[in-house]
Amino acid sequence: MSPDLEILPIARSRETYTFVWRTLAADRWATVAMASLFVLAGIAGLVAPWVLGGFTDDVGAGRNTVVSVALLIAGGALAEALFGGMAVVVLARVGEPALAELRERALSRTLHLPVGRLERTTTGDLLSRLSDDVRTVSEGLKGVVPMIANSGVAIVFTTASVLTLDWRLGLAMLSAAPVCVLSLRWYLPRARPLYREQRIAQGERAEALLTGFNSAPTSRAFGIGPLLLRQIDETSTRSANVSVAVYRRLLEFLNRYNLAELVGLGAVLCVGFLIVRGHTATVGAVTAASLYFLRLFGPIGQLLFTFDRFLSMGAALSRLVGIAMLPSPTMPDAGSNVAEGEIALVGVGHEYVAGKPVLHDVTLRIAPGERVALVGGTGAGKTTLGAIAAGMFQPTTGKVLVDSRPIDANLSAAHSGMFLVTQDSHAFAGTVRDFLTLAKPAAVDEDVNQALIAAFADRWVAALPDGLDTVIGDAGYQLTPYQLQHLALVRIVLGDPWFVVMDEATAEAGSSGARVLERAAEAVMTGRTVLVVAHRLTQARSADRILVMHNGKIVEEGTHDRLLALKGRYAELWRAWSGSRVG
Numbered sequence: 001m002s003p004d005l006e007i008l009p010i011a012r013s014r015e016t017y018t019f020v021w022r023t024l025a026a027d028r029w030a031t032v033a034m035a036s037l038f039v040l041a042g043i044a045g046l047v048a049p050w051v052l053g054g055f056t057d058d059v060g061a062g063r064n065t066v067v068s069v070a071l072l073i074a075g076g077a078l079a080e081a082l083f084g085g086m087a088v089v090v091l092a093r094v095g096e097p098a099l100a101e102l103r104e105r106a107l108s109r110t111l112h113l114p115v116g117r118l119e120r121t122t123t124g125d126l127l128s129r130l131s132d133d134v135r136t137v138s139e140g141l142k143g144v145v146p147m148i149a150n151s152g153v154a155i156v157f158t159t160a161s162v163l164t165l166d167w168r169l170g171l172a173m174l175s176a177a178p179v180c181v182l183s184l185r186w187y188l189p190r191a192r193p194l195y196r197e198q199r200i201a202q203g204e205r206a207e208a209l210l211t212g213f214n215s216a217p218t219s220r221a222f223g224i225g226p227l228l229l230r231q232i233d234e235t236s237t238r239s240a241n242v243s244v245a246v247y248r249r250l251l252e253f254l255n256r257y258n259l260a261e262l263v264g265l266g267a268v269l270c271v272g273f274l275i276v277r278g279h280t281a282t283v284g285a286v287t288a289a290s291l292y293f294l295r296l297f298g299p300i301g302q303l304l305f306t307f308d309r310f311l312s313m314g315a316a317l318s319r320l321v322g323i324a325m326l327p328s329p330t331m332p333d334a335g336s337n338v339a340e341g342e343i344a345l346v347g348v349g350h351e352y353v354a355g356k357p358v359l360h361d362v363t364l365r366i367a368p369g370e371r372v373a374l375v376g377g378t379g380a381g382k383t384t385l386g387a388i389a390a391g392m393f394q395p396t397t398g399k400v401l402v403d404s405r406p407i408d409a410n411l412s413a414a415h416s417g418m419f420l421v422t423q424d425s426h427a428f429a430g431t432v433r434d435f436l437t438l439a440k441p442a443a444v445d446e447d448v449n450q451a452l453i454a455a456f457a458d459r460w461v462a463a464l465p466d467g468l469d470t471v472i473g474d475a476g477y478q479l480t481p482y483q484l485q486h487l488a489l490v491r492i493v494l495g496d497p498w499f500v501v502m503d504e505a506t507a508e509a510g511s512s513g514a515r516v517l518e519r520a521a522e523a524v525m526t527g528r529t530v531l532v533v534a535h536r537l538t539q540a541r542s543a544d545r546i547l548v549m550h551n552g553k554i555v556e557e558g559t560h561d562r563l564l565a566l567k568g569r570y571a572e573l574w575r576a577w578s579g580s581r582v583g
Contacts, residue, residue, distance in 0.1 A: 007121070007125045007200065007203065008110070008121055008125060008126065008129065008319075008322060008323050008326075009322040009323070009325070009326065010196070010318055010319050010322040011318040011319075011321035011322040011325055012318070013314075013318070015318075015321060015322075015325060016314065016317055016318045016321050019102075019317075019321045019324075020317075023094070023095075023098040024094065026098075027093075027094050030090055030093055030094050031094060033090050034087050034090040034091050034094065037083050037084070037086050037087035037090060038083075038084070038087045038149045038150060038153050039153055040079070040083040041079075041080050041083035041084040041087060041150060041153065042150065042153030042154050042156070042157045043157060044076050044077075044079035044080035044083060045076070045080045045150075045154055045157075045295070047072060047073065047075070047076025047077075047079075047080075084146070084150060087146065087149070088142070088146045091141065091145060091146060091149075092141065092142070095141040095145070096138070096141065099134065099137055099138060099141065102320055102321070102324055103130060103134050103320065105324045106129065106130065106320050106323040106324045107130060109323050109324060109326040109327075110126060110323060110326075113326070125200075125203040125204075125206075125207065127203075127206055127207075127210065128199070128202055128203040128206045129203070129316075129319050129320060129323060132199075132202060132206075132316070133199065133316035133317075133319050133320055134316075134320065136312055136313055136316040137313055137316050137317050137320065139313075140309060140310065140312075140313035140316075143306075143309075144306050144309045144310050144313055145313075147302055147303075147306050148303060148306065148310060150299065150302075151299035151300065151302050151303040152299075152303070154295070154296070154299040155296060155299050155300060155303075158292050158293075158295055158296040158299075159173070159174070159296065161292055162289050162292045162293070162296075166275070166281055166285055166289065168271055168275060168281075169268060169271060169272060169275075169281075169285070169286065169289040170289075171271075172264075172267040172268045172270070172271040172272075173264055173267070173268050173289070173292075173293050173296070174264075175263055175264055175267040176260045176261065176263050176264025176265075176267070177260075179256065179259055179260035179263055179264075180257070180260045180300070182256075183253055183256035183257055183259075183260065186253070186256070187249065187250075187252075187253040187256075190249055191246070191249055191250070191253075191311055192311060192315075194242065194245055194246045194249060195246060195311040195312050195314070195315040196315045196318075197242050198239070198242045198243055198246055198312070198315070199312070199315045199316060199319060201235070201238050201239040201242045202239050204235045204238070204239070205232075205235040205236050205238075205239045207235070208228075208231045208232045208234075208235040208236075209232060211228065211231070212228040212229070212231070212232050215228065257300075264293060265290070265293055265294070268286075268289055268290055268293050269286075269290065272286030272289060272290065273286075340368055340403075340417070340498040340499075340529070341368060341402050341403025341404075342365060342366065342367055342368060342401075342402070342403060342404075343364075343365070343366040343389060343400070343401070343402055343499065343529065343531075344363075344364070344365045344366075344400070344401040344402075344404070345362055345363060345364040345365075345385070345388065345389060345395075345398065345399075345400055345401075346363055346398055346399050346400075346401065347361050347362075347363060347397060347398035347399070348361070348362045348363070348364075348385070348388060348395045348397065348398035348399070348400070349361055349362070349395060349396055349397040349398055350381075350384055350388065350395045350396045350397075351396045357396075357552060358379075358381050358384050358552050359381045359384055359385060359388075359395070359552045359553075360551075360552045360553050361397075361398070361553075362381075362385060362398070362552070362553065362554055364385075364389075364547065364554065366389075366529055366531060367529075368529055369527070369528070369529055370529060370530075370544050370545065371525060371529075371530045371532065371542075371543045371544045371545075372530070372531050372532070372543060372544065372545045372546075372547060373531075373532045373533075373534045373539060373540035373543035373545070373546045373547065374386060374531065374532065374533045374534060374547050374549060375534050375537060375540050375546060375547070375548055375549070375570065375573060376548055376549035376550055376569075376573075377550065377573070380549040380550055380551065380552065381549055381551075381552040381553075382503075382533045382549055383503055383533055385533075385549070386420070386501045386503045386531055386533045387420060387501070387503075388400060389501055389531055390418050390419070390420040390499075390501040390531075391407045391418050392420055402418075417497045417498045417499060418497060418498075418499045418500075418501075419439075419492055419495060419497040419499070419500050419501070420500075420501045420503065421488055421489065421492055421500060421501070421502050421503065421524070422503045422504065423485070423503070423504040425484040425485055425487065425488040426484075427472050427473050427474075427479060427484055428472075428473060429471075429472075429473030429474065429475065429476065430471065430472070430473065431466075431468060431469050431470060431471055431472070432461060432464065432467070432468050432469070432470050432472060432487070433445070433448060433468040433469065435472060435487055435491070436448055436451065436468075436487060436490055436491050436494055437494070438491065439491040439492070439494050439495030440494050440495050440496075443494055445468065447494060448468060448494060451490050451491075451493040451494035452490055454490075454493045454523050455486065455489050455490040455493050455520040455523050455524070456516050456519055456520055456523070457486050457487065457489075457490050457516075457520065460483065460486075461487075464477065465477060482517065485517065486516070486517060486520055489517075489520040489521060489523075489524050490520070492524045493523060493524060497528065498528055498529060499528065499529045499530070499531075500524060500525065500528050500529070500530050500531075501530075501531045501532075501533070502521065502524070502525070502530060502531070502532045502533065502539075503533040504533060504535045536577075537573065537574055537577045537578070540560065541560045543560075544559075545557065545558070545559065546558060546559065546560060546563055546570065548563065548568075548569050548570045548573070550569055555568075555569055556568050556569055556570050
């Protein structure tokens with residue numbers, strides 16, 4: 001993973017246990033019912049060994065009890081299945097809604113992260129948490145947790161039954177316990193870090209795969225396909241190696257487990273032989289104890305064979321809880337809108353990577369109603385400065401003031417009245433109406449139609465298959481980049497902000513709808529304070545003031561004509577840009 005990237009936080013064990021406890025306590029009666037059903041299932045599971053032990057003595061005494069024994073065993077098995085199934089249903093009722101809420105909370109916390117922090121987060125880490133980790137926990141709730149609960153109850157009740165049957169046989173059976181405990185003490189400290197490392201490695205692998213897939217056209221154009229394939233190979237190999245290490249450690253643990261079973265069963269048989277020969281216990285009692293022990297190691301075996309899945313589930317849950325524990329966003333009050341006023345950036349500097357500043361001590365003031373253009377070469381810092389001015393993220397140094405008051409970092413665009421329009425407009429899954437009303441959820445169709453007319457988008461939207469009800473997004477009607485850009489401008493008209501940052505917002509103006517898109521942009525800017533990040537210098541020409549950036553600093557300032565007369569950096573950019581135009 002690149003040193004400039006970060007993974008999202010992972011909860012500690014205590015924090016994860018606290019989350020589980022609070023989830024169970026939230027629905028106390030369902031939790032009690034679930035525990036009771038698991039206990040009843042465990043008791044029902046003791047019927048078969050107890051009946052078979054008695055049947056052994058009956059056979060020795062010449063009594064024929066086959067039918068009654070068969071009926072009792074069948075009844076016990078049916079009761080065990082019934083109670084166990086009901087317990088799983090109640091568990092799902094408690095666990096699945098809690099998991100859904102956890103996923104929603106994790107996604108909400110992620111979406112409210114500062115933009116700079118979110119950009120340093122790997123896509124693979126986030127995707128693996130909200131997909132793979134959620135699936136791991138969900139599958140664990142259906143299979144691992146019920147099996148562990150059933151096994152735990154069976155172990156407790158089986159041990160108690162043997163001790164009640166004959167304390168000597170019980171002590172013999174418990175001779176396996178020290179071997180099991182020592183095996184667990186050896187395994188757990190070595191396994192937990194491996195499972196956590198496994199989840200991280202899977203996130204890095206997902207990141208490499210996504211990067212390779214999304215950049216396929218670019219990699220072919222520049223011939224860097226082998227480099228991306230090597231990254232995928234390295235992350236996949238690391239993920240596979242960690243998984244192999246996990247299972248190798250599990251196999252080493254199972255060898256120790258088999259030794260414990262050998263010790264315990266050998267002790268029960270030896271003690272049973274001695275007490276039967278001494279006529280202090282019956283063959284049926286020893287048979288029942290042996291069957292109890294074998295039944296005991298059945299649940300223990302299930303417990304151990306699913307322990308890797310349980311640890312994997314715990315690691316996945318801790319990664320989800322880690323995101324959910326991020327600070328919750330502070331929702332602004334209804335009356336906390338930022339009042340329109342002068343925008344001031346004072347001593348602003350910014351670093352995406354420590355030690356590599358992209359902005360250097362920038363001071364800028366924009367008067368109410370003024371239209372200011374930012375121009376400069378690629379990498380000059382224009383987009384970063386525009387995003388900071390719009391309140392998208394906090395600068396590393398310096399501050400942003402509106403009417404001499406700092407902008408609240410938690411204030412949403414809807415409350416601040418400060419919108420950012422970029423060339424990248426995402427088609428959210430939903431209708432055209434849903435896409436537009438993101439800027440004003442309370443808007444009615446009349447408001448939407450007026451905004452469409454104001455931005456000259458009413459005709460082509462009406463021509464869509466279902467008009468405003470046309471479903472767009474990956475699974476819906478595919479809008480062109482020009483149409484998406486146009487709708488983004490309509491959304492600004494509908495939201496009616498007082499300050500707009502236009503960062504290449506008419507990037508599709510080279511298409512057949514260039515003139516319409518330019519008119520829509522003009523409608524967005526009219527009557528508002530505007531900062532235009534002008535990649536096309538015709539946008540700068542009509543601005544009240546032009547700021548020229550170079551290497552993260554403002555090096556020139558003035559009107560179009562004045563800057564041309566200076567014959568400086570702006571004049572060079574203008575000559576280079578205008579000379580490239582045909583006609």
